[in-house]
Amino acid sequence: MNILAINSSYRGDKGHTGFLIDKLFQGAKAAGAECQVVTLASLKINRCLACGKCRTAEHHLKCVHDTRDDIAAVFRQMSRADIIVYATPVYVFGLSGLLKTFLERFYGQGDSKDLRISRSGLMFYHVDHSICSKPFVTLVCCDNLENETPKNVLSYFQTFSKFMDAPQVGVLVRNGGRLSGHGLDPEREKRVPRILDVYAAYEQAGRELATIGHIRRSTERRANQEIVPVPLFGILKRLRPFKKTIIERTGDDMSPRQFGHKKLPCLSILTFV
Numbered sequence: 001m002n003i004l005a006i007n008s009s010y011r012g013d014k015g016h017t018g019f020l021i022d023k024l025f026q027g028a029k030a031a032g033a034e035c036q037v038v039t040l041a042s043l044k045i046n047r048c049l050a051c052g053k054c055r056t057a058e059h060h061l062k063c064v065h066d067t068r069d070d071i072a073a074v075f076r077q078m079s080r081a082d083i084i085v086y087a088t089p090v091y092v093f094g095l096s097g098l099l100k101t102f103l104e105r106f107y108g109q110g111d112s113k114d115l116r117i118s119r120s121g122l123m124f125y126h127v128d129h130s131i132c133s134k135p136f137v138t139l140v141c142c143d144n145l146e147n148e149t150p151k152n153v154l155s156y157f158q159t160f161s162k163f164m165d166a167p168q169v170g171v172l173v174r175n176g177g178r179l180s181g182h183g184l185d186p187e188r189e190k191r192v193p194r195i196l197d198v199y200a201a202y203e204q205a206g207r208e209l210a211t212i213g214h215i216r217r218s219t220e221r222r223a224n225q226e227i228v229p230v231p232l233f234g235i236l237k238r239l240r241p242f243k244k245t246i247i248e249r250t251g252d253d254m255s256p257r258q259f260g261h262k263k264l265p266c267l268s269i270l271t272f273v
């Protein structure tokens, strides 16, 4: 199995997104997969100019940028992969700008004169399936704990899957990034064992991608679990009175050590940081 991750964090491979990809790939490599990461922040990816040249007979399906930036090399890597991992932090409630800029370059891979109906019954034009229709995993991370935060990214990739005929073979959503220390604070991880269980689930997800080509629902649930060690937090956090309690009992320090003293994380993790 050949798995390619597209890391779209502005922090490149030094950020939380890169850390989570590493965890996923530790499991995938151990199970025999060949894994590669494309770090968009370290490449030159020009934005689509909407010039329409790719729609003309002269430049049919060729982008004016193709020889001026790194996109062609990334598309070649994608066409060799069996599974793509689209990995993005939430940036102001949506995909990272780098990922959106990258995905907009798919425009040059579509033939608007050749209309088709996708497997989901949607009218769309022909796209290069070897690039756009690969089975893919959505990996999204954010700091906020509200379910609303990653919604736009998840919805985007559902729509992408339907139009592109690209099967979504896993969804990894990691909230509470700041609370967990973004993978950079081993002390914090020791104090909140759920964080370590999340990372173990990422490795398991990698093994499943390598061996069965998708992530099992049970593994997704483990990887996507709440890390705040308050019983029923997933349900409680939907309730306004509970949020008020959090706000009232909040401290300035959001160290998980506080949970041992029955204090709850501070407001800044419920709003975004």
Ligand SMILES: Cc1cc2nc3c(=O)[nH]c(=O)nc-3n(C[C@H](O)[C@H](O)[C@H](O)COP(=O)(O)O)c2cc1C
Residues within 6 Å of the ligand: 009, 010, 011, 014, 015, 016, 017, 018, 089, 090, 091, 092, 093, 094, 141, 142, 143, 144, 145, 149, 177, 178, 182, 272, 273
């Ligand atoms: C420009 C910018 C916007 C952000 N917007 C949000 C947001 O809307 N919601 C949220 O929960 N976190 C937000 N964050 C935090 C990141 O999603 C979070 O820290 C993530 O783990 C960063 O991943 P990275 O280290 O790979 O870049 C934002 C960060 C930046 C730099």
